[in-house]
């Protein structure tokens with residue numbers, strides 16, 4: 001028969017003298033508790049919301065891992081299309097504060113951790129970084145987990161194994177999120193394609209209808225004007241005036257629709273931004289000044305040139321100025337500032353023109369809608385909601401951009417960018433400068 005000691009050894013896996021038996025048992029229980037905690041945390045990691053932002057995901061991982069690993073700060077890096085982005089979570093008293101760090105395109109991920117550690121050392125000096133990669137089944141790296149510690153710790157194989165295990169689990173979660181974003185993106189692009197196909201069809205139809213309506217409308221406008229002149233004092237005059245006003249409004253809509261569907265041919269030529277602003281203020285400057293507006297101009301010296309349709313760009317500037325006027329109608333010291341400036345975006349040099357007003361501003365939730373056709377917050381008789389969508393179409397047809405910045409009750413600023421036309425001699429001069437720089 002086995003001795004009591006042997007049976008205990010078999011049951012507990014502890015072979016020891018009675019003296020150290022209890023302390024070893026306590027140690028074993030502690031180890032099991034630790035392993036249980038690790039399993040619980042790894043299980044918790046799988047609960048990350050698939051549609052969470054990377055900042056939220058990174059903070060969540062940091063929060064969970066801090067229960068089983070000792071570190072001060074944490075970074076999750078995601079590599080998408082060869083460009084890594086890091087989400088650095090810094091520990092605060094109550095939770096984690098996440099900062100986004102961008103990196104240049106990095107086709108070879110092999111030496112990225114070194115680059116990342118270097119960058120992190122600038123933000124968090126006197127911290128030691130340890131990174132582990134996130135890999136897919138094809139052994140391609142699509143991210144990194146980085147722990148930042150205030151002191152360098154000796155290598156601990158058990159801990160290294162745990163970090164690898166965590167990385168495998170986090171890897172699956174991150175891959176799922178990437179897949180989810182990919183599918184979402186595709187659905188969005190598909191919706192956009194359908195929308196633009198629809199818009200193209202509507203544009204073509206609208207242009208046809210607009211052409212058809214143009215002639216009868218000319219007759220309505222001409223005849224009502226004639227009748228108005230002859231019966232100015234008649235009791236029917238207000239009705240006649242109403243017919244005329246409605247006709248004018250229809251004409252404006254038709255004109256906008258024609259431009260919107262780009263059915264009108266325009267002559268492209270070399271135009272200076274200064275001339276455009278000059279002409280527009282000549283046209284509507286009086287209309288604006290009688291509203292009590294102060295208009296200031298800050299034009300770049302020398303004047304900036306672009307290749308395009310003077311008529312269309314004038315139309316854009318008129319739209320922007322009239323919108324500014326409308327936004328300023330109830331303002332105390334209404335002010336419009338027109339500025340021109342050269343600017344470089346994504347390697348392209350543009351002539352920039354901005355129209356600033358200290359009017360009503362645009363609520364944040366409307367900012368994404370204002371360029372949509374027929375979006376208007378104005379009374380039906382005042383706005384058609386086509387001004388900005390037509391203007392955006394014109395800017396894009398010129399290879400340019402049009403965007404808005406605004407703060408409700410403070411200001412709106414619309415910026416039009418048109419590819420800058422550089423005069424031949426300036427071009428040569430610029431080339432010479434570059435040569436000197438390189439040399």
Ligand SMILES: Nc1ncnc2c1ncn2[C@@H]1O[C@H](COP(=O)(O)OP(=O)(O)OP(=O)(O)O)[C@@H](O)[C@H]1O
Pocket residue numbers: 319323324327357359360361362370371375376377378382383384385386387388389412
């Ligand atoms: N400078 C601005 N300040 C505040 N809101 C603006 C400004 N410019 C445009 N908006 C908002 O954007 C909407 C759309 O402008 P858009 O020029 O396209 O149409 P609209 O001015 O309403 O009508 P339309 O120009 O066709 O007569 C406006 O109704 C207004 O709510």
Ligand SMILES: [Mg+2]
Pocket residue numbers: 319322323383387388
């Ligand atoms: Mg408008």
